[in-house]
Structure formats: C-alpha cells, structure tokens
Amino acid sequence: MTPVMHLNTPSHCTQSPVEPPAGFDAAAIRAQFPVLQREFNGKPLVYLDNAATTQKPRPVIDTITHFYEHDYGTVRRGVYALCEGSTRAYEEARAKVSRFINAPLSCGVIFTKGTTEAINLVATGYGRPNVGRGDEVIVSALEHHANLVPWQQLCKDVGATLKVIPINDAGELDMAAYKKLLSKKTKLVAVTHVSNALGTVNPIKAIIDEAHQAGAVVLVDGAQAASHIPIDVQALDCDFYCFSGHKLYGPSGIGVLYAKICHLDEMTPYQYGGEMIESVTFEESTFTKPPNKFEAGTPPIVQAVGLGAAIDYVNQIGLPTIAAWEAYLLDIATRKLSTIDGLHIVGTAADKVSLISFVMDQAHPLDIGTILDTEAIAIRTGHHCAQPVMKRYNLPATARASFAFYNTVDDVDRLVAGLHKVIELFE
Amino acid sequence: MTMTHSTDQIQAAIVETFKTLPDWDSRYKHIIQLGKQLPNMADADKTADNIVKGCQSQVWMTASLNDDGTITFIADSDAVIVRGLISLILRLYSGQTPQTILETRPSFIDDIEMTQHISAQRSNGLHAMIKQIQFYAIAYKMKLEQGL
Numbered sequence: 033m034t035p036v037m038h039l040n041t042p043s044h045c046t047q048s049p050v051e052p053p054a055g056f057d058a059a060a061i062r063a064q065f066p067v068l069q070r071e072f073n074g075k076p077l078v079y080l081d082n083a084a085t086t087q088k089p090r091p092v093i094d095t096i097t098h099f100y101e102h103d104y105g106t107v108r109r110g111v112y113a114l115c116e117g118s119t120r121a122y123e124e125a126r127a128k129v130s131r132f133i134n135a136p137l138s139c140g141v142i143f144t145k146g147t148t149e150a151i152n153l154v155a156t157g158y159g160r161p162n163v164g165r166g167d168e169v170i171v172s173a174l175e176h177h178a179n180l181v182p183w184q185q186l187c188k189d190v191g192a193t194l195k196v197i198p199i200n201d202a203g204e205l206d207m208a209a210y211k212k213l214l215s216k217k218t219k220l221v222a223v224t225h226v227s228n229a230l231g232t233v234n235p236i237k238a239i240i241d242e243a244h245q246a247g248a249v250v251l252v253d254g255a256q257a258a259s260h261i262p263i264d265v266q267a268l269d270c271d272f273y274c275f276s277g278h279k280l281y282g283p284s285g286i287g288v289l290y291a292k293i294c295h296l297d298e299m300t301p302y303q304y305g306g307e308m309i310e311s312v313t314f315e316e317s318t319f320t321k322p323p324n325k326f327e328a329g330t331p332p333i334v335q336a337v338g339l340g341a342a343i344d345y346v347n348q349i350g351l352p353t354i355a356a357w358e359a360y361l362l363d364i365a366t367r368k369l370s371t372i373d374g375l376h377i378v379g380t381a382a383d384k385v386s387l388i389s390f391v392m393d394q395a396h397p398l399d400i401g402t403i404l405d406t407e408a409i410a411i412r413t414g415h416h417c418a419q420p421v422m423k424r425y426n427l428p429a430t431a432r433a434s435f436a437f438y439n440t441v442d443d444v445d446r447l448v449a450g451l452h453k454v455i456e457l458f459e
Numbered sequence: 460m461t462m463t464h465s466t467d468q469i470q471a472a473i474v475e476t477f478k479t480l481p482d483w484d485s486r487y488k489h490i491i492q493l494g495k496q497l498p499n500m501a502d503a504d505k506t507a508d509n510i511v512k513g514c515q516s517q518v519w520m521t522a523s524l525n526d527d528g529t530i531t532f533i534a535d536s537d538a539v540i541v542r543g544l545i546s547l548i549l550r551l552y553s554g555q556t557p558q559t560i561l562e563t564r565p566s567f568i569d570d571i572e573m574t575q576h577i578s579a580q581r582s583n584g585l586h587a588m589i590k591q592i593q594f595y596a597i598a599y600k601m602k603l604e605q606g607l
C-alpha cells in the first residue's frame with residue numbers, strides 16, 4: 033500500500049498558468065539579501081526554507097547596525113537623550129506593527145520573543161482564568177506544536193477537553209466538522225492561519241465568525257501568514273493574533289501578540305519583573321496597563337526596531353505584489369515537481385501559500401535534503417513540528433520547499449535538477 | 460575464532476577508501492552504496508524500545524553479547540544515507556569487546572573529511588548512534604565484571 037498515492041492530484045495543473053506581477057524584478061530583490069549571495073560547495077545558495085525562517089534584507093541589517101552604533105539605550109527608564117530616543121524608536125516600531133495588521137490602538141500590540149511565547153502568554157494569561165473543568169478548547173489537525181501543546185497542557189491542568197478539527201486528504205479543514213465541535217462548552221478556538229507543514233490557507237474569517245456565534249474567543253497563529261497575506265485584525269475580528277519577526281524578514285528574538293484591549297485589561301501577567309509595575313511593597317504589587325503589563329524586564333529593543341524596518345521593507349514592495357510573485361513561483365514549482373516520477377506532493381489545498389511538502393518513492397526526506405545540500409539547496413526535512421499532520425498522512429516525515437519573494441524561477445529549476453540527481457543516486 | 464582487526468586498522472581502511480574518492484558526489488555515492496548493501500534488520504526488532512532517539516530519520520539498534528565477550532550490533536534506518544553511516548559505524552564497533560568500544564574514538568568521521576557535511580549534522584543521528592553503542596558497552600562491561 034502506498035499511503036500517499038491519492039495525494040498527487042494538484043488541481044493546479046489543470047488550470048491556466050499564473051502570471052507574474054508586472055515589472056517584478058526578483059533578481060534585483062535577491063541582490064538586497066547578503067546571505068543569498070553566498071556559495072556552498074562552490075554553488076550559489078538556493079534558500080528554500082523560508083517557512084522556518086527568512087533571510088534579512090540590507091535595510092534591516094543596516095537599521096540594526098545603525099541603531100547599535102548611534103541610538104542604543106534602554107527604554108522607559110531614563111531621562112537622558114539616548115533613552116528617550118530608544119523609547120521613541122521602540123514605540124514607533126509598535127506603531128508600525130499596529131498599522132501593518134490594522135490594529136485599532138498601539139497598546140493592543142505586545143512584543144514577545146516570538147509566536148511561541150505569544151501563544152503561551154495567552155494560554156497562561158487568558159486560558160488559566162477563563163478555561164475550567166468541563167470546558168472545551170478547539171484546535172485544528174494542522175497546528176504547529178507551538179499552537180497545540182500549550183492548549184493541551186492547559187486542558188490537562190484545568191480539566192478541560194481539547195477538540196481537534198479534522199482535515200481532508202488535500203489538507204483542508206473540515207468546516208462541517210468544526211461547526212459540530214462548537215458548543216456552549218467551547219471557550220477558545222486556537223487555529224493557524226496558514227499550515228507550516230502543508231501550506232494550506234485556512235478560511236480564518238469563517239472560523240472566527242462561527243466561534244463568536246458560539247460565544248468562544250479565537251486565537252490565530254499567524255506565524256506562516258504574516259509574510260504572505262495582508263492582515264487586518266479588525267476585519268477578521270480575531271481576539272488574538274500572533275506572528276514572529278524572523279519569518280517576516282526581521283530579526284530573531286521578536287514576535288507580536290495582538291489582543292483586543294478588553295482581553296488585555298483582564299488578563300493576568302505572564303511574567304513578573306521590572307517595567308510592568310505600578311507599585312511594589314513586600315506584600316503587594318499593582319501592575320501597569322498593557323502593553324507594559326505584559327512586557328516584564330528590558331524588552332527586545334533593537335529587535336523591535338529591526339522588525340519595524342522589515343515591515344517598512346515589505347510595505348515598500350507591497351504584500352499583494354509579494355503574494356502575486358509567490359503564487360507564480362508556487363504554480364511553476366507545483367507543475368514541475370508534479371512531472372517528477374515517484375514524487376508525491378502532500379497537501380494540495382485549493383488555497384495555499386508558496387510551500388510544497390513532498391515525499392519521493394526513491395528516497396527518504398532526510399536523504400533528499402542531504403543530497404540537495406550538496407547542491408547548495410536548502411530545504412527542510414522532518415515532521416516540521418507538526419507530528420499530528422504527519423500521522424494523518426501516515427508519513428514519518430516530508431521534504432518541504434518554501435518560497436519567498438526573493439526566490440526566482442532559476443531557484444525552482446535548481447530544485448528540480450537537484451531532485452533528478454536524488455533519483456539518479458537512489459534508484 | 461573470527462579474524463578481528465584492530466579498530467585503528469578499521470578506521471584507517473575506511474579513511475583510505477574515502478581518500479580515493481575525489482569529491483562529495485562520489486563520497487555520497489559510496490555511502491549510498493553501503494546503505495543499500497546493509498542487511499535489513501528483522502521487522503520484529505524494529506520496536507519502539509530499539510529506536511535510537513535524536514535522529515531525524517528512524518534508527519533502530521539492537522545489541523547482543525557473544526560468548527567470547529564481544530558485542531554484536533545490528534542497526535537499521537528508513538533513510539539510505541543513514542544506513543550507509545550505520546554500515547561504517549558497525550564495521551568499526553560491532554564484534555569488539557566493551558573495553559575496546561569504550562576506548563575507541565570514532566576519529567574516521569573527522570578524517571574522511573566529511574565533517575562539515577556529515578558529523579556536524581546532528582539530524583542524521585550519527586552522534587546519537589555512537590552514544591547508544593557506548594551505552595550498551597558500559598552496560599555489558601558491568602554485566603561481565605559482575606560475572607552475570
């Protein structure tokens with residue numbers, strides 16, 4: 033039995049080709065990313081692990097360097113010029129994030145160290161006080177462990193039940209099953225906007241609306257969405273939205289939690305320390321208002337400024353243009369990979385970001401990744417921190433190529449050539 | 460009695476073979492060839508208990524103590540390149556005494572000049588496999604010393 037045979041039917045290939053956005057110069061954009069100029073094994077790097085983390089453009093690197101060289105100081109504490117400048121830059125970064133996701137007020141945006149911390153913050157600060165014995169939390173079968181384990185552990189600790197929205201063979205959520213899972217017991221729905229393992233874009237607006245009708249709040253894991261899809265948290269009406277800076281061409285060590293103000297006011301702090309305190313005695317502390325209430329300690333100042341620069345960079349090119357180029361690459365790559373003998377694409381949702389998970393009859397994903405590495409092609413292999421997804425397809429692992437707007441058609445061709453080399457070596 | 464080579468000789472022979480291979484491609488081809496030739500482990504032995512943790516592919520290993528005080532290792536993986544690495548490791552360690560195993564550093568890994576490519580990559584489980592072999596050697600050494 034070959035468990036993945038039925039997967040290799042990309043609806044894509046019957047449709048007419050996707051056109052590239054007019055005037056888009058991928059080579060010129062690629063030139064702005066220093067790491068992409070590197071060679072390995074004497075071959076130019078083809079970086080196709082963008083779903084794990086993205087490379088940084090020159091303006092982001094320059095902003096960070098310049099900030100350390102000219103502007104660096106602590107935030108919120110001092111009366112001197114450097115501190116005031118740093119504080120202003122840090123808060124300006126917050127404002128940029130707010131505008132990027134159309135958040136109503138800057139104070140609904142909290143800086144964290146990443147998506148993982150943002151989700152844990154909500155699981156602790158909102159989940160603990162609001163989810164109790166007999167209640168239910170709903171996640172989907174597509175979740176990254178970061179949006180699964182915090183809820184699983186919360187449910188265990190408080191005596192609640194975790195429910196899972198199933199997926200079909202294409203990797204799309206079963207919305208009818210979701211509606212059946214919702215009930216008065218549902219306190220919270222935590223769903224990913226885009227699957228990191230398969231690339232599926234979930235109908236997040238419908239998910240949120242259904243949950244609200246049932247009286248539940250919704251957390252959206254936007255780690256894989258923020259770099260591909262324009263986000264409007266007010267139009268979505270989500271209660272929480274999280275993403276990571278490092279997947280959005282920004283620095284590592286910075287992430288964003290957007291939350292509706294009403295929740296933030298009620299939530300308990302997640303960590304305690306400096307900067308989040310109004311007054312402290314040995315008996316008692318009172319806490320400042322959000323966002324500071326959730327940003328204990330010296331925050332990731334330069335990372336926030338770097339994220340602001342990354343958002344400026346993305347805005348300058350425009351997410352719709354980025355999405356159009358990536359759709360073009362996805363279409364070409366899907367067509368070309370589909371013609372490779374023994375290759376099966378895993379995850380064939382109608383709505384996908386530029387990511388292709390696949391397995392090959394000839395070689396294990398680790399073998400594929402190792403041989404591609406000799407060709408200076410970087411892809412991800414493994415379970416992608418989404419073991420339940422792998423289990424759903426009865427696979428121990430997949431190979432995953434994920435494309436960003438700095439990837440080119442030549443990168444796709446190098447991947448295809450690399451895969452032919454894999455076949456030659458392992459057949 | 461079977462002919463046993465000293466572990467130094469075995470490592471030298473492995474390194475010699477790799478030296479004759481001019482580039483990464485041919486070295487990988489060699490490893491893949493070894494991987495294809497490695498005898499399969501019986502499916503019945505591919506149990507959760509025998510899984511070597513810390514590898515990106517699935518790796519299973521069993522060990523048994525022979526009457527002459529040497530240990531026989533059997534290992535397998537679902538990835539061919541990992542099977543090739545297993546083949547090299549078993550060639551070095553299987554059939555040796557616990558004492559020899561614990562005294563033998565797998566220097567061939569550095570010497571075949573694939574360090575950057577292979578041993579640095581924890582994902583292939585090389586590190587975890589060697590640890591597992593040492594773990595068995597310690598366990599059997601204690602067993603022998605206690606006369607069990």
Ligand SMILES: Cc1ncc(COP(=O)(O)O)c(C=O)c1O
Nearest residue numbers: 146147148176178228255256276
């Ligand atoms: C869907 C999804 N959620 C959450 C995360 C965790 O993000 P981070 O490691 O930046 O906290 C990732 C990262 O791989 C992801 O892809």
